[in-house]
Amino acid sequence: MSLLKVRDLSVAARGRNLVDSVSFTLDAGERLGIIGESGSGKSLTATAIIGLLPPGLSATGSVLLDGHEVIGAREGELTALRGAVAATVFQDPLTALDPLMRVGRQIGEVWERTERRAGRPHGKGDTRAAVFSLMDEVSLPEPERIAGAFPHEISGGQRQRVAIAMALACRPKLLIADEPTTALDVTTQKETLALLARLVADHGMTLLFISHDLPVVAGIVDRVVVMRTGVVVEEGPVRQVFATPTHAYTRELLVAAERFDRALGAA
Amino acid sequence: MTAVVASAPRRGASWTWRIGLALVGLHVVVGLLTLVWTPYDPGAMTGGRLSPPSLAHWAGTDRLGRDVLTEVMIGSRIALQVGIGAVSIGAAIGITIGIIAAFATRWRDDALAATLDILIAFPTLLIAMLVVAASEQASLGTAILALGIALSAVVARLTRILAKRVIQTDYVTAARVSGSSWLAIVREHVLPNIWPTLSVNLALQFGLAVIAEASLSYLGLGAPPPNASWGRLLQEAQGTVYSAPFGAIVPGLALVSLTIGVNLFADGLRDLADPLRRGRG
Ligand SMILES: Nc1ncnc2c1ncn2[C@@H]1O[C@H](COP(=O)(O)OP(=O)(O)OP(=O)(O)O)[C@@H](O)[C@H]1O
Numbered sequence: 189m190s191l192l193k194v195r196d197l198s199v200a201a202r203g204r205n206l207v208d209s210v211s212f213t214l215d216a217g218e219r220l221g222i223i224g225e226s227g228s229g230k231s232l233t234a235t236a237i238i239g240l241l242p243p244g245l246s247a248t249g250s251v252l253l254d255g256h257e258v259i260g261a262r263e264g265e266l267t268a269l270r271g272a273v274a275a276t277v278f279q280d281p282l283t284a285l286d287p288l289m290r291v292g293r294q295i296g297e298v299w300e301r302t303e304r305r306a307g308r309p310h311g312k313g314d315t316r317a318a319v320f321s322l323m324d325e326v327s328l329p330e331p332e333r334i335a336g337a338f339p340h341e342i343s344g345g346q347r348q349r350v351a352i353a354m355a356l357a358c359r360p361k362l363l364i365a366d367e368p369t370t371a372l373d374v375t376t377q378k379e380t381l382a383l384l385a386r387l388v389a390d391h392g393m394t395l396l397f398i399s400h401d402l403p404v405v406a407g408i409v410d411r412v413v414v415m416r417t418g419v420v421v422e423e424g425p426v427r428q429v430f431a432t433p434t435h436a437y438t439r440e441l442l443v444a445a446e447r448f449d450r451a452l453g454a455a
Numbered sequence: 456m457t458a459v460v461a462s463a464p465r466r467g468a469s470w471t472w473r474i475g476l477a478l479v480g481l482h483v484v485v486g487l488l489t490l491v492w493t494p495y496d497p498g499a500m501t502g503g504r505l506s507p508p509s510l511a512h513w514a515g516t517d518r519l520g521r522d523v524l525t526e527v528m529i530g531s532r533i534a535l536q537v538g539i540g541a542v543s544i545g546a547a548i549g550i551t552i553g554i555i556a557a558f559a560t561r562w563r564d565d566a567l568a569a570t571l572d573i574l575i576a577f578p579t580l581l582i583a584m585l586v587v588a589a590s591e592q593a594s595l596g597t598a599i600l601a602l603g604i605a606l607s608a609v610v611a612r613l614t615r616i617l618a619k620r621v622i623q624t625d626y627v628t629a630a631r632v633s634g635s636s637w638l639a640i641v642r643e644h645v646l647p648n649i650w651p652t653l654s655v656n657l658a659l660q661f662g663l664a665v666i667a668e669a670s671l672s673y674l675g676l677g678a679p680p681p682n683a684s685w686g687r688l689l690q691e692a693q694g695t696v697y698s699a700p701f702g703a704i705v706p707g708l709a710l711v712s713l714t715i716g717v718n719l720f721a722d723g724l725r726d727l728a729d730p731l732r733r734g735r736g
């Protein structure tokens with residue numbers, strides 16, 4: 189059964205469609221990429237999927253998340269659904285963490301909530317052990333120091349790893365990563381991607397990966413959806429779409445990426 | 456978690472909050488003392504009228520021959536009651552409404568915001584008079600309730616704006632994705648993050664409440680005699696401020712020292728609550 193089924197999803201602001209009749213499905217264990225230039229509606233699609241559109245925006249169509257309809261659902265149902273099914277990693281690792289809460293506690297809170305929901309009793313020591321094990325899983329060094337640090341006291345790459353550890357603590361079926369590496373430098377970017385790929389494989393998670401960076405997407409997903417001005421213009425297996433793009437826009441994206449690569453190579 | 460970072464040396468930690476603490480502490484001690492002892496009986500005619508400071512009357516006497524120091528000391532207690540009472544009521548009502556507005560659907564939020572703007576446009580005094588009228592009898596409690604209600608609108612508006620900013624951050628979105636209820640988000644993220652700014656504003660409101668109580672007293676809506684508030688002392692001393700300035704200077708100093716003390720102390724609390732500011736002078 190498909191974990192996520194999006195049918196004719198549109199997101200409108202004051203009568204204007206920012207996302208227009210988007211449809212795709214995501215089977216359990218599959219890894220899907222959404223690519224497209226800035227402003228093409230990738231993030232709005234992702235937030236509509238988990239029912240978290242900002243005020244003023246409204247969604248129509250259908251989003252079946254693990255068999256439950258998200259569009260039009262009450263906030264109470266969504267809260268229960270989200271926790272059990274999906275978790276998100278965002279673009280900017282600094283705003284993704286609460287600046288006033290120590291890193292270890294932020295991870296611990298999520299873990300405790302997940303345990304509570306699953307009805308598993310746990311003590312203080314359990315949380316501490318779980319936090320360190322999660323930090324180990326995302327390869328965070330010096331767990332003692334970092335757990336006791338505030339977000340501004342660790343590096344950008346480390347912050348993103350903390351955000352990933354928090355997403356992991358939910359044990360989600362679906363991981364939504366919205367440009368998780370855009371704010372990082374090239375080396376950190378590679379490491380973070382490798383980490384995400386490993387975790388998704390290890391935990392058998394389903395992945396929805398959003399990016400405007402073609403090589404990044406190609407390295408981590410099986411299938412891509414290409415978006416432009418709120419519309420899906422092309423969809424298919426990564427190899428096929430990149431080898432034989434049928435839509436002019438996809439070709440443009442590929443040419444731009446190649447030119448960019450050559451420029452890097454020449455430098 | 457072990458707090459390794461917290462034990463790092465605090466570079467040039469701010470010291471002004473200590474002055475604030477000392478000033479507030481002084482008023483608290485004096486206020487508590489008046490419950491068991493004052494230099495003279497409150498309201499008693501103890502000497503000549505409008506006499507200057509002397510060994511018997513450190514701050515002189517007023518136009519009825521009462522000891523000014525005694526009155527000012529009792530004023531400390533009343534000021535603290537008014538400030539703490541009004542700010543607590545205002546904070547409880549204001550923070551609740553502000554948070555609800557911040558989380559509400561769009562049109563409910565708009566409606567609440569408009570209501571708050573209208574309430575804020577009403578003079579505090581008018582609201583206070585309405586509350587007193589509704590309760591049929593002027594008392595210190597009514598004055599505190601009135602001031603608390605009046606300042607709750609300001610607190611609600613600030614809370615709403617601050618909370619909205621927090622709610623829009625990625626970490627709150629991430630918490631919601633991971634299934635946090637909105638109450639959990641308020642407790643874990645919203646309140647801690649708005650508190651540094653809010654607490655400074657509440658300290659400001661404390662000072663304003665103490666001053667506003669003076670206006671209420673002036674209209675006979677404040678603390679009833681013989682428990683004179685600083686506001687009433689100031690008002691009574693108005694007519695004789697040239698012949699007997701101490702009757703106005705001493706309560707004035709008391710009022711200023713308490714408001715400054717509360718503000719300095721609140722600044723220090725804010726810095727403590729905010730790790731980004733901690734350790735900055
Ligand atoms: N809250 C909002 N209200 C109105 N319009 C919005 C809102 N959020 C986004 N938009 C508009 O919707 C369009 C799609 O935005 P979205 O954030 O989904 O783009 P994106 O593909 O994620 O871009 P990027 O790669 O830059 O993150 C943009 O034109 C944007 O200006």
Ligand SMILES: [Mg+2]
Pocket residue numbers: 230231232366
């Ligand atoms: Mg985006």
